[in-house]
Amino acid sequence: MSTSRTTPTDRISWASAACAQKDADPEWWHSNLRKDRVKARARCRNCPLQEPCLAEAMHREGDARAADRKGIYGGLDGQQRHKYHTTGIRPDPVEPPAQPLHRTTGRTPSGCGTEAAYQRHLRKGEAICTPCREAHRARAVRQRAARKAERQAEFVS
Numbered sequence: 001m002s003t004s005r006t007t008p009t010d011r012i013s014w015a016s017a018a019c020a021q022k023d024a025d026p027e028w029w030h031s032n033l034r035k036d037r038v039k040a041r042a043r044c045r046n047c048p049l050q051e052p053c054l055a056e057a058m059h060r061e062g063d064a065r066a067a068d069r070k071g072i073y074g075g076l077d078g079q080q081r082h083k084y085h086t087t088g089i090r091p092d093p094v095e096p097p098a099q100p101l102h103r104t105t106g107r108t109p110s111g112c113g114t115e116a117a118y119q120r121h122l123r124k125g126e127a128i129c130t131p132c133r134e135a136h137r138a139r140a141v142r143q144r145a146a147r148k149a150e151r152q153a154e155f156v157s
């Protein structure tokens with residue numbers, strides 16, 4: 001074996017890649033839409049280059065954070081590749097389930113970065129993410145300002 005530091009996939013031709021075929025939209029692999037990502041993963045599943053593709057992505061991304069691993073490669077999204085990198089356990093190349101509907105209201109729960117999501121983190125005993133923490137702090141600031149304005153209005157009247 002050669003010991004030169006090449007990528008694992010230097011000599012591969014990607015022409016047969018499922019994502020390089022005419023009936024595939026390359027946007028699916030980088031889409032925020034669940035339906036697109038499901039299509040991308042279905043193509044990856046039947047792609048003859050799935051193994052080298054994943055190896056290439058893992059090699060290129062090195063120790064990158066999950067948030068910096070963009071797109072789907074070898075059927076895995078950035079979160080999954082990060083998990084694979086940090087645990088050594090290769091996740092199933094499936095799209096995580098859509099957010100479950102709220103138990104009592106039947107609505108999709110508020111996304112992070114809202115007071116409702118902040119409260120949900122608290123109820124579930126979860127770590128509070130940065131967007132939720134910021135939303136909660138901003139709300140407290142607004143409430144203090146509103147109370148202050150009220151007191152001033154009482155004072156002048």
Ligand code: SF4
Binds near residue numbers: 050053073
């Ligand atoms: S496995 Fe890689 S090369 Fe194959 S379709 Fe998926 S992203 Fe494209």
Ligand SMILES: [Zn+2]
Binds near residue numbers: 112117121128129131
């Ligand atoms: Zn949150």
